[in-house]
Amino acid sequence: MSQSVRFWWSGRAGVAALLLVAGISGCSGGGGARAEQRRPVGDTAVTAAPPAPSGPRATIPAEASAPEDGQWTRPARDYASTRYSALDQINAGNVAELRVAATFSTGVLRGQEAAPIVVNNTMYVITPFPNFVYALDLTQPGLPVKWTYKPKPMAAAQGVACCDVVNRGVVYADGKIILNTLDNHTIAVDAVTGHELWRTRVGDINLGESLTMAPLVVKDKVLVGNSGGEFGVRGWLTALDLNTGKLAWRAWGTGPDKDVLIGPRFHPFYAKDRGTDLGVSSWPGDMWKIGGAGAWGWISYDPALNLVYYGTSNPGPWNPAQRPGDNKWSITLFARDPETGEAVWAYQITPHDLHDYDGINESILLDVPWHGQTRHVLLRPERNGYLYMIDRGTGEVLYANPFGYINSTTGVDLRTGRLQYAADKEPELGKVVRDICPAAPGVKDWQPSSFSPRTGYLYIPHQNLCMDVESVEASYVAGTPFVGMNVKMKAGPGGHRGELTAWDPVAGKPAWVIKEDLPVWSGTVATGGDLVFYGTMDGWFKAIDARSGRELWRFKTGSGIIGQPVTYRGPDGKQYVAVLSGVGGWSGGIVAGDLDARDSSAALGFVNAMKDLRARSTKGGTLYVFALP
């Protein structure tokens, strides 16, 4: 592979880490394979395991944390998006005893990316299309179904879901369960009865729009954003009234300032993000009208500043030659007032995207000791491969350090805020450009990280993939894909396709890394018992030591895991861990969509990197709940 700049495991520290691997991987239960070798199925190796830092640590801002009530009311658990639960019954000493307490078939065999939600002794699970919602009674043995809600979305919506017909979860607020359907409806149902309270259509499949994200409720607003960066949509984030479903505001991702809700309160940190109507002038002609910049990912909220944070998707089409300019406000982090939608600051992370590096990943709100001060920041493990620490009041980037292998860019200029492209990795019409790292899904895609205030580490599930691309002219036909790129993905350096990185926010570098053969497409959860849970695409559900990364327990579920694990306290006072098993999503399309592996461009090129998945996982759709005996 060609040059990587500030590649953290190069140099002396890297050698030390490698030496450590040989010793530690022997303890992780799968034989002492060397770090750089292709690992056998399900085997892992930890590259280094220093003790958790004893010095100053990152903490969760109190206002943005969730009460320790044993519940899990939204996919990211708290507004800071830490996915941390202080529950500590299950810990390093007893996790080996963890066993299945209950299972439940969701009845749908597509990629299960949702987080189960737990509130008032009830668990709420949403399936991929057709988006059934089940309420399971946690007070009864076997978790019987209390009610099922079937929103009956349009079947045709399956044609505009770029990367499997997934859904990333429901949210509980004010006695309601709020869900999004693939065919662009946001719906509130009564959490007790399952009766529909309101239903609002927010988008149109004939414009290529769909909904896959989990909504977030802030005060009396339901925040929802569209998917469709591969369909030439015009992106938006929308707020609906929690009680009526009426549209409160819509902030477009492209277009004139009045549409993007940019007004007098808007103060971006960097000069490159200042100007009038940049959402129009940074595009050729009317291309902004089909320019992507949807908000299909995660939203965080800081109650102290009263700001919501979310990032926008890739610009359309992928072929960059068709859209010279910065393509604002694609791949941009926005801070907005949740009441009015007004933008308070914005930072375009990846201007004029070349490789589909969407900016929709989670923002984890933390307070971090930094150069003698406590900085109120957000951390973003970004698809372009950099972990950004950004002042959440101003949008200033404090650091942007790689957390995986990168050769498509050479770094972020902290003075101007600009990402620096590597000229030799730019796609060119009709030419094949090889070995671009990371590949289109980035070093990390939607799969959310967690943070433990006990270790001070961020636990990032991610990929290690590179790609060859050839750009071709994309024709815009509304309701059909608008991509213009032939892609072929493959494993990155080392030959493994996934990693789980424990990131030290204070040091700005990884503490240790677990290498996984397959992309780690599941979320992670961190607990007060100093455990981190995650799943693999061949179905292993694993518990690791939050301090060292050492594997402590694993269980093989029926299908690959790409869901978001959660933990909660049951009505019996016991701690449970729950996760959905059911492979699919972009990475698992080869199995969920029965794709043909002879075509390496299938599923936007992901199939080429996943040819062995069919032999390692079958379709599934099962909830697993674990507990100590």
Add this chain to the structure above:
Amino acid sequence: MTARTLRGVLALAAAAAALACQRETRRFRESPPAATSETAVAMSELVPGPKTRDLPIRNPYERNAYAVSEGERLFNAYNCSGCHSHGGGGIGPALMDDQWIYGSDPENIFSTIVEGRPNGMPTFRGKIPNYQVWQIVAYVRSLSGLLPKDIAPARDDHMVAGPEPQRTEALRPKHAFTPSAADHP
């Protein structure tokens, strides 16, 4: 040169000559089947009462390499490739395998494209002229090796994504709603 290789070379030359002849008759304006979207297309193999045998519709483009390559171009231009990739599938199902939800015969595929299919296949009614649809139909069938090798596209102009239709092993569908065209010379 042994007699055996000589015989091989001669056979090859003969084949090449035959192919060349066929390619010479480049009929750019092939008249497509009269079928329109209104033509009845069986969508089930379960036929109540005595078996009736519908004669399958012949798609003349399946005998015309130029038309099939046009089909390939149109498959990209109309964004079929956006959902079906180069036959391996993505949003839509794979088209290079032997599994067909709505039938593999030319009239089935014609009707799939024109009518659309419920789980996300758009209807292209009124968007693509009929003769182009038939060209696309011929190309789609070439993806699973259902066209004669000398007609199927040999080379993609783009980054190689998979086996070229010409080199694709013929994957006869296990089931077809109507007897395949090959059974009715």
